[in-house]
Amino acid sequence: FKVSAIFICDDCDGKQVSFKAELSKFFATEKEAEEFLKKCKDAQFEVSSLEKKPVKKSPAPPFTTSTLQQEASRKLSYSVARTMLVAQKLYEAGKITYMRTDSVNLAEQALDASKKQIIKDYGKEYSHQRQFKTKSKTAQEAHEAIRPTDFNVESVSGSKEEKALYQLIWKRAIASQMSQAEIERTTIKISLSNSKENFIAKGEVIKFDGFLKVYLESTDEENNENGESGLLPTLDKGKKLRYNIITATERFTRPSARYTEASLVKKLEELGIGRPSTYAPTISTIQRRGYVHKEESMGTEREYKVLTLNPDKEVNKELKTEIIGVDKGKLFPNDIAMLVTDFLVEHFPRIMDYKFTAHIEEELDEIAHGEIDKKVMLDEFYFPFKEKVDHTIENSDRVSGERILGTDPATGKQVSVRMARFGPVAQLTDLKDEDVKPQYAGLRRENKLESITLDEALVLFKLPRAIGEHEDEEITAAIGRFGPYVKHNGKFYSLKKEYDPHTITLEEAIEVIEAKRKADAEKVIKIFDENPEYQILNGRWGPYLKAGKKNVRLPKDREPDSFTLEECIELAENYVPGRSRSKKKGKKK
Known part of the structure; x- marks a missing residue:
């Protein structure tokens, strides 16, 4: 149980002020926490010590590949691959230096340019030129840290993503050459007349903002539980205090957080695995090959106890609920x-x-x-x-991770799970007759080979499931090699995450079918009945001509539906395919 209190007192102007403090000790049981709150009923509280300590905070170094990927994930919610793609565009446009580097050094020219910009924008007192040292023994010093090529340019033209990433790079590089922030950190210890325990209140005041005027580095910590109380009133040692409310809240140990792309990059760097050029491809590859997937979990409800001592000196008990295990953009194996x-x-x-x-x-x-x-x-x-x-x-034997879960009560067949060619499956096997082929059912994403139960596995064999009829044809729901789907009139329609093939209704299935039909209809601009191999379609990059297996760009100075079949044939015959986007991406350094 974690104990915190809101204390009240009169400040030097006679005005009543309040602030938060936390007990320096945790209680293991509800009984211990309740006994302490009862002690507080009649306790006298006073400031036993007050310490004011000046602290200087230094800026972070300019970006390396790793730190850029981490910070873009935290501040902009960019994936590692997306960060590198946007950075590549900025580099090719001459707006930033090379973005695959593990050096934190800046060239003398950059140091001078940043100094001039800082003095111009913020004043001489904000300038503090420094050269950072690269910590990694294996760092390759051939390149500078990532920085703007021109510090005079605070913002750039381009896409929204390019503007945001450039701003991040500019601010970090400028901040790295600015003065330290000067902070006054105050720690107040509050004693109880009838207990050896103490409450601690911490607060800080920024005396000189320095680099904080431009940039504050983010962290991977999702919750701030360091006991900071914000601004504290002016108090003297021996000052008597009154409590407004004292609360003992049940807290649980937390499991280690799952990796995000950014925190995984950080761990790879700490372990000395990989180089700036390999972080993004490594993380993309393990996702593409299906070893991990990115998932958002809404979490689960958990009850916890709260004991409250009110000004009327009554200890009240309350059972509250909280959501735990909320994961956004985390990597799951x-x-x-x-x-x-x-x-x-x-x-x-x-x-x-x-x-x-x-x-x-x-x-x-x-x-x-x-x-x-x-x-x-x-x-x-x-x-x-x-x-x-x-x-x-x-x-070695082929590994399948097979687990025998038990027997199907309805058929007497053995139920097991294992890894098959296209993913994890549940299997019904007739042990009495080897000629009877086993039945298979794909596992849901939330099912794991190591933890799935017999009942959960048996539910999977209820697929394919007949949902109802639409346009005189039956609709069925199932899970296939590429995930859950509904089937209607010989056509397959993939289901999004919000739909479960075990529970999807007829109305929902019809919505999925109609939405796909509408999307397909909007994709087609023109089909030539005399030669259906030639179609003018709407694609991700705009209208294009599909001629058999060829995808041909259309001239932009004409409406796409104005092309004749003869013109399309000529375009296809004369078309020289360029490098694909994926190949271009592979050529980048």
């Missing part, structure tokens, strides 16, 4: 990730050791500096590794 990881840890413990990856990174640096011979290094790694791979392929 899938079953396949657990199986693959367990397999690799069992057979390749050295390769899976975090230190191994960091060690390889160091050796690559040593090769680059000419300190070790690359052939020697590769021989030492490759031949033992190949031998281990060959042995594992020959001797």
